[in-house]
Amino acid sequence: MKRPILIPPCPGWKEDFNLPNAPTKVDPSPILLNSNHQDDIYLETPRNSVNTGGLLTLCIPLSITTIILGARIIATSIQHNDYESLLTISILISIITWQVAIYFRLVRTAPRDEPIRFNRARQKVYAYNFTFCWWNPFIPWPIKIVSYDWKDVRAERWRKQAVTHQGSHLVKTGIMLSVVEPGTNKVIDRFSLSNTYGEESIWAYICTYMQHGLDAVSPAPHNEDHNLLLWYQFAKRLAPEVKWPEAIDHESRTAPHTAPLKKVELP
Incomplete structure (x- = not known):
């Protein structure tokens, strides 16, 4: 084994x-x-590491559904003085909102490539x-x-x-x-x-x-x-571009004998 x-x-x-x-x-x-x-x-x-297109597809309907159902259930619970159900649905909405916030941040911060x-x-x-x-x-x-x-x-x-x-x-x-x-x-x-x-x-x-x-x-x-990006890659348009630091970018693309980047002195 x-x-x-x-x-x-x-x-x-x-x-x-x-x-x-x-x-x-x-x-x-x-x-x-x-x-x-x-x-x-x-x-x-x-x-x-993150499928931003899949997350965006999941976020939008999940957000809309949460808002609509949450508002209806909260209104019904208040109308019937059902505070136990109100507490339960409030906790559930908070959890879903937290998850959606994570999804949206992933869509906005995960780079277009790693x-x-x-x-x-x-x-x-x-x-x-x-x-x-x-x-x-x-x-x-x-x-x-x-x-x-x-x-x-x-x-x-x-x-x-x-x-x-x-x-x-x-x-x-x-x-x-x-x-x-x-x-x-x-x-x-x-x-x-x-x-x-x-x-x-x-x-x-x-x-x-x-x-x-x-x-x-x-x-x-x-x-x-x-x-x-192609025209239909909407999710990736929200993501930051890949940007290597200049020195690392140069080193990682060249052979050892290549001259290093020269520092430019600002006036």
């Missing part, structure tokens, strides 16, 4: 993939992987991570941009099962990237590579690219600029 290697393993752990510089166990495949950019220096892959850059020339990984609290819409939800050595990155496949309202079982799988303290299996940071697919071929593709370069892999399907 397989046991987790990392301390601690990711939630829903099912399998550890090969080390970043070790031979891959499966053939690399770009079928389940898209790229924002791909050349001999770096590969950028897109991510989305890309990861795998810089082969520098052997480093750069991640544009959005962090949020699912139960508190009133605390900061920052963008955390991190950079780690490729050799310290590990990949784990996770699998989670949930029961829907109809009683059916919904299975989700994905790949988590875990960063370990150098020379140990102790995890110091984690962020997702894929929240949709858990196939090892995705990790094998990235490893092959980082180990052997662009000639060793087939081109991954290319995305358009994530800040340029």
Whole structure:
């Protein structure tokens, strides 16, 4: 029976993939992987931790229904002096309002993309991570941009099962990237590579690219600029654009011998 290697393993752990510089166990495949950019220096892959379109679709009818039903039930309760029902519905409306507030904030603050850059020339990984609290819409939800050595990155496949309202079982799988303290299996940071697919071929593709370069892999399907939206992408228009800090943006897209950005002295 397989046991987790990392301390601690990711939630829903099912399998550890090969080390970043070790031979891959499966053939690399770009079928389940898209790229924002791909050349001999770096590969950028897109991510989305939040389905803003789905949340917006849920928020609008939920908000309208809550207002209409809440107003009718409150009026009826007051008319019949049914204060117990009034208290119950008030608590329920407060909970739903709280949830809707979280949904709307997610729609407004989740970035249009959360890309990861795998810089082969520098052997480093750069991640544009959005962090949020699912139960508190009133605390900061920052963008955390991190950079780690490729050799310290590990990949784990996770699998989670949930029961829907109809009683059916919904299975989700994905790949988590875990960063370990150098020379140990102790995890110091984690962020997702894929929240949709858990196939090892995705990790094998990235490893092959980082180990052997662009000639060793087939081109991954290319995305358009994530800040340029189609006319029907209404939810994403509410979201902030992806904006890397200038120094990190330059470093993550260039080779080590590239001259750093020059600071401009203001008069």
